[in-house]
Amino acid sequence: xxxxxxxxxxxxxxxxxxxxxxxxxQLQGSLLAIEEINAAGGLDGRELVPVVYDAQSSPAVYxxxxxxxxxxxxxxxxxxxxxxxxxxxxxxxxxxxxxxLFYPTLYxxxxxxxxxxxxxxxxxxxxxQLAEFMTANFGARVYLVGSDxxxxxxxxxxxxxxxxxxxxSEKVGERYVPLDxxxxxxxxxxxxxxxxQPDFIFSTVVGNxxxxxYRAYAQAGLDPRTMPIxxxxxxxxxxxxxxxxxxxxxxTAAPYFQSIQREDNLKCLERLRRRFGDSVPNxxxxxxxxxxxxxxxxxxxxxxxEILRIMPHILGSEFDAPQGRIRIDPSNHHTCLYPRIGIxxxxxxxxxxxxxxxxxxxDPYLVTHSLGDWTTTLTTLxx
Numbered sequence: 001x002x003x004x005x006x007x008x009x010x011x012x013x014x015x016x017x018x019x020x021x022x023x024x025x026q027l028q029g030s031l032l033a034i035e036e037i038n039a040a041g042g043l044d045g046r047e048l049v050p051v052v053y054d055a056q057s058s059p060a061v062y063x064x065x066x067x068x069x070x071x072x073x074x075x076x077x078x079x080x081x082x083x084x085x086x087x088x089x090x091x092x093x094x095x096x097x098x099x100x101l102f103y104p105t106l107y108x109x110x111x112x113x114x115x116x117x118x119x120x121x122x123x124x125x126x127x128x129q130l131a132e133f134m135t136a137n138f139g140a141r142v143y144l145v146g147s148d149x150x151x152x153x154x155x156x157x158x159x160x161x162x163x164x165x166x167x168x169s170e171k172v173g174e175r176y177v178p179l180d181x182x183x184x185x186x187x188x189x190x191x192x193x194x195x196x197q198p199d200f201i202f203s204t205v206v207g208n209x210x211x212x213x214y215r216a217y218a219q220a221g222l223d224p225r226t227m228p229i230x231x232x233x234x235x236x237x238x239x240x241x242x243x244x245x246x247x248x249x250x251x252t253a254a255p256y257f258q259s260i261q262r263e264d265n266l267k268c269l270e271r272l273r274r275r276f277g278d279s280v281p282n283x284x285x286x287x288x289x290x291x292x293x294x295x296x297x298x299x300x301x302x303x304x305x306e307i308l309r310i311m312p313h314i315l316g317s318e319f320d321a322p323q324g325r326i327r328i329d330p331s332n333h334h335t336c337l338y339p340r341i342g343i344x345x346x347x348x349x350x351x352x353x354x355x356x357x358x359x360x361x362x363d364p365y366l367v368t369h370s371l372g373d374w375t376t377t378l379t380t381l382x383x
Contacts, residue, residue, distance in 0.1 A: 007043050007305065009295070010069035011050040012080030012090075013288075017057025018179045018207035019082050021237045021280070026104060027052065028279050029288035030079050032272055037296045044300055051075060057082075057179075057207070059089035066093040066101075076100060076305045079292060082284065083206065084108060084151040091116065100307045102295060104287035106232055106254070108154035109364035115307065117314060118334045119291040119326075120284065121255055123158050124363040126232050129339040130202075130253035131162035133354060134230050139199030140169035145189060145213065148176040152204035155232065158366070159202050172196045181209040186216035193227075194220060200251075203231040210234055211242035214250065224249030235282035236349065244348040255337040256286040256323040257350040265322035287335075290321035294328060324359065334362030 011030050014023030030050065037048050051073045055062045062081060069075045070093065077100045081087040084107050094101045094115040101113075106120040134142075142163045146152025153176075160171050173196055175189045193201060205213050210233065217229060230251040236258055239247040258269065258281050268289070272279050279285070298313035299305050315330035327336040336359035342350025 006047040006049045008049045010075040010078035011052045014057040015054040019057045025285040026288040029285040033289045033292035059085045062086040063089040066090045070097045085149045102291045119287040122362045122364040125337050125360050126253040133341050134200050135166045140166040141199040143198040143201045144174040146204035147206050155204045172198045183212045183216045190216045190220045201229045206233050210238040214242045214246050218246045237280045237282045239348050240280045247344040250344050254283040256283045257342045259349045268322045
């Protein structure tokens with residue numbers, strides 16, 4: 001008789017704490033995909049059941065709860081983590097127990113694990129494209145601002161190296177703030193920016209303090225038309241916190257924006273809003289959504305999610321995600337994605353001004369750089 005027992009998976013994101021806005025959207029992306037999978041007959045007739053915990057934006061809680069999911073809840077696969085510090089905390093747990101983590105967040109690269117599938121952008125799928133766009137349109141004197149943990153330090157190092165390859169380039173400043181930074185924490189940094197007049201600012205500030213940075217910038221009377229903030233971590237979710245008036249004119253590079261006019265994306269957004277209403281879709285939401293479908297399709301092919309059985313069916317697999325048809329690279333466990341450049345507009349969305357015409361192969365160690373055959377989607381911006 002065929003096994004009809006439910007299949008349990010761990011879903012581990014932050015619903016509270018400094019990164020809860022993104023964590024909440026990642027949870028919604030995961031749950032929407034699970035509901036779609038179950039509505040389509042589940043995993044060959046078996047219900048897919050999420051075991052959900054709030055990691056509270058704490059790497060220690062992430063590690064402790066990942067162990068609980070594996071040992072007590074007996075799951076083989078965990079979907080979760082946002083900050084790199086949380087992924088680094090969970091990595092030794094899944095490796096020790098030989099379980100699988102799907103990680104739906106852009107990160108700094110320079111990592112590989114047999115126990116992780118990376119579905120967010122690697123640096124060659126966002127940093128390279130952002131550096132090219134910013135230096136070509138604004139200049140190569142950059143001021144780096146970040147939150148005080150591993151991803152901002154590494155991402156700023158990468159951006160600094162990319163910018164310094166250009167003519168007339170200079171890193172004019174580099175500052176870090178606590179994860180719970182407020183506008184007062186940014187005041188001396190903004191004063192330093194005013195004094196040094198970089199061509200652009202590169203922000204790796206994450207979580208709720210992102211809005212504080214952009215508000216401090218606006219209160220200083222700085223103009224994004226001449227000195228914008230560029231970022232990989234400022235999405236529609238952060239714009240919803242700071243307000244469209246504060247965000248307008250600033251730049252983000254990502255594989256996904258809500259404003260992508262693909263039928264797959266528009267239908268998915270409709271399903272999401274019908275189900276949750278208050279959702280703010282963003283690049284991490286989209287990765288959390290499509291990675292669940294990648295897992296489900298692989299499970300159907302092998303009938304199990306024990307890592308040695310399911311991994312060969314994950315690697316090399318493809319899925320029509322909202323951003324386009326993605327593929328899990330079998331050599332490095334990262335994902336082929338579509339880099340885009342968006343400029344925040346007055347509607348709280350991003351006007352896409354550059355996008356790749358083909359998926360860019362993930363190169364987490366930045367051995368080679370490719371823009372992905374850029375196309376200019378707009379010649380006149382309507383912000």
